[in-house]
Amino acid sequence: MAQAAGVCRLVWNLALEQRRDHWRRYQARTGNNLNHTTQCRELTLLRAEFDFIRAVHVTPQQRALKALDEAFRRAWAGLGGYPQPKRKGLNEAFSHHGREIAVEKINARWGRVRIPKIGWVRFRRSRDIEGSLREATFSLTPLGWQVSFGCLLEGERPDPGGAVGIDRGVAVALMLSDGTSYAVPESLAAVERKVASAQRVVSRRKRGSNRRRKAIQRVARLRAKQARIRKHWAHRATTEIASRYGTVIVERLRTKDMTKRARLAGVAQKRGLNRAILNVGWHQIETMLAYKAARLVKVNPAYSSQTCASCGTVDRRSRESQAVFACVACGHRDNADRNAAVVILNRGNTPGVEVAGCGADEARTVQVAKSLGNPTPSGGGRC
Numbered sequence: 001m002a003q004a005a006g007v008c009r010l011v012w013n014l015a016l017e018q019r020r021d022h023w024r025r026y027q028a029r030t031g032n033n034l035n036h037t038t039q040c041r042e043l044t045l046l047r048a049e050f051d052f053i054r055a056v057h058v059t060p061q062q063r064a065l066k067a068l069d070e071a072f073r074r075a076w077a078g079l080g081g082y083p084q085p086k087r088k089g090l091n092e093a094f095s096h097h098g099r100e101i102a103v104e105k106i107n108a109r110w111g112r113v114r115i116p117k118i119g120w121v122r123f124r125r126s127r128d129i130e131g132s133l134r135e136a137t138f139s140l141t142p143l144g145w146q147v148s149f150g151c152l153l154e155g156e157r158p159d160p161g162g163a164v165g166i167d168r169g170v171a172v173a174l175m176l177s178d179g180t181s182y183a184v185p186e187s188l189a190a191v192e193r194k195v196a197s198a199q200r201v202v203s204r205r206k207r208g209s210n211r212r213r214k215a216i217q218r219v220a221r222l223r224a225k226q227a228r229i230r231k232h233w234a235h236r237a238t239t240e241i242a243s244r245y246g247t248v249i250v251e252r253l254r255t256k257d258m259t260k261r262a263r264l265a266g267v268a269q270k271r272g273l274n275r276a277i278l279n280v281g282w283h284q285i286e287t288m289l290a291y292k293a294a295r296l297v298k299v300n301p302a303y304s305s306q307t308c309a310s311c312g313t314v315d316r317r318s319r320e321s322q323a324v325f326a327c328v329a330c331g332h333r334d335n336a337d338r339n340a341a342v343v344i345l346n347r348g349n350t351p352g353v354e355v356a357g358c359g360a361d362e363a364r365t366v367q368v369a370k371s372l373g374n375p376t377p378s379g380g381g382r383c
């Protein structure tokens, strides 16, 4: 598997280099442009020449070329950065078509997958495979090899309707406008403490020594574990939210401000804690909501924590403490995070109230408000 991944990385890097530095010469020599098809032809020549490349299955290499082609397409379309070389130890992965592999269930905990040229490999099952199997990706993480199956599910995704606002906070990671809260799992903080002590061990070890290398590996394993816990939590939370509400409204993300707010409130004075907040993975959660929820709306985040959800008054003094919101104008009292979540919900449903400007985002919120039958809260106006 390491060989398969290593050759894939080599093919990617060679193909990237060819596209970046030698495309003019290639064009002059062959009259063709470098693209997926012509680079696959190049791959055939490469495989004919080198035994160690021929020794591993061809599909993952072709898929690497396809992925590179896609990366270039995205870069030209302005959707991503310029493709970067893959690095040893960091990008150890290869993937196969679904039709090339076979998956069997051994028991509730274990399954096995047949990889071409490698054979049957047992894996720890985390869930059932649904729909038709389209691809399998094998990647090396600091915790070992991991397989992920991409499946195509037929049929429409059910839209439960309704709308919910989400406030992303420090004390509570996710607060919904209906009062449901999702806290980051405790185990994450426990692992964070282990990371801190493992990092101290690294700093005690001599540079370039074997023991230092091992200590660094331990930190990497703990980090990978943290990422796994966080991702699992994010999947559970977002799946539940998307199954209950059709429209999900969040603030447009400004991670820099999040940490600043935390520092001001005295919640996180230590840099480590600030980092833990950044590590909640807002971006990951947003990405998950974008594909799980029927609609995702992003609204202007300005003053959402100081705005009254009941009368719309914006006043810093309304924020009695980190936890309590008490409106100075109408006396409305609520949990501060839930108040903010309701404010966000209102902003998503009533465009043009507090949202400055008439940009593209506002146009989108108008559309959402219509599709919801426009449950306009008090003080609603038109943009």
Ligand SMILES: [Zn+2]
Pocket (backbone or CB within 6 Å): 308, 309, 310, 311, 312, 313, 327, 328, 329, 330, 331, 332
């Ligand atoms: Zn009020």
